[in-house]
Amino acid sequence: MEEEAYRRGLKLFRQMAGPAAERIRRRWQSLAPDFERYVLGFLAGEIWTRPVLDLRTRSLITVAALAGSGRQQGLELNIRMALNNGATRDEVVETLLHLAPYIGFPAAWDALTLAAPIFGEHEGSRRGSLKRPRKRQRRRA
Numbered sequence: 001m002e003e004e005a006y007r008r009g010l011k012l013f014r015q016m017a018g019p020a021a022e023r024i025r026r027r028w029q030s031l032a033p034d035f036e037r038y039v040l041g042f043l044a045g046e047i048w049t050r051p052v053l054d055l056r057t058r059s060l061i062t063v064a065a066l067a068g069s070g071r072q073q074g075l076e077l078n079i080r081m082a083l084n085n086g087a088t089r090d091e092v093v094e095t096l097l098h099l100a101p102y103i104g105f106p107a108a109w110d111a112l113t114l115a116a117p118i119f120g121e122h123e124g125s126r127r128g129s130l131k132r133p134r135k136r137q138r139r140r141a
Contacts, residue, residue, distance in 0.1 A: 002041060009045025016055065016081040024077070055085040060095050067096055067111035068103040079115050083122045092119075 014021045028036035048058060059082035066075040082092055092115060100108035 005045030006037060006041035007045070008049055009040035009043070012048055013040055013044045016084055017077070018084060020080075056082070056087050059085045059087055060091060063092060063111075064095055064099055067099055067107060070107060070110070072110075072114060075111060076114055076118065079118050080122070083118070089119045089123075 013025075017024060025036055025040075028039060048055070053061075059078060062078045063075065063082050066078055079092060083089070093112065096108050096111045096115065099111075
C-alpha cells in the first residue's frame with residue numbers, strides 16, 4: 001500500500017509540477033531522502049488523490065493555507081500548481097483577497113506580491129509548465 005501511494009503521488013506531482021518536478025524532487029531528496037517520500041507518498045499519494053475535491057479546488061485551499069501560515073516556498077510552488085490545475089489568475093487573487101481579513105492584510109499583501117511575477121510567467125508559457133522563462137536579452141541598436 002505504501003509503495004502504491006508513493007507511485008500514485010509521484011505521477012500526480014509530475015502532472016501538477018510539470019518539468020520542474022524532478023528538480024524539486026532532487027532538492028527534497030538532498031535535504032532528507034525520507035522527506036521526498038513523505039511528501040509524495042502521503043501528501044500527494046493519499047491526501048491529494050482523495051476523490052471528493054478536484055485538483056483546482058485542492059490547489060486553492062492549499063494556497064489559502066500556505067498564505068495564512070506564511071510559508072513562502074510552499075506558496076510559490078502551489079500557486080504555480082494551482083494555475084497548472086486549472087485555477088485562473090483571478091481565482092488565485094480572489095482567494096488571497098478573501099483571506100486578508102482572516103490572515104491579516106500584510107500576509108495577504110505578501111502573498112499577492114509573491115504571486116504577481118508567477119502570473120506573468122504562467123501567461124507567457126505553455127500550460128502545465130513550472131519552468132521559469134529565460135530573460136530576454138535586449139538588442140543594441
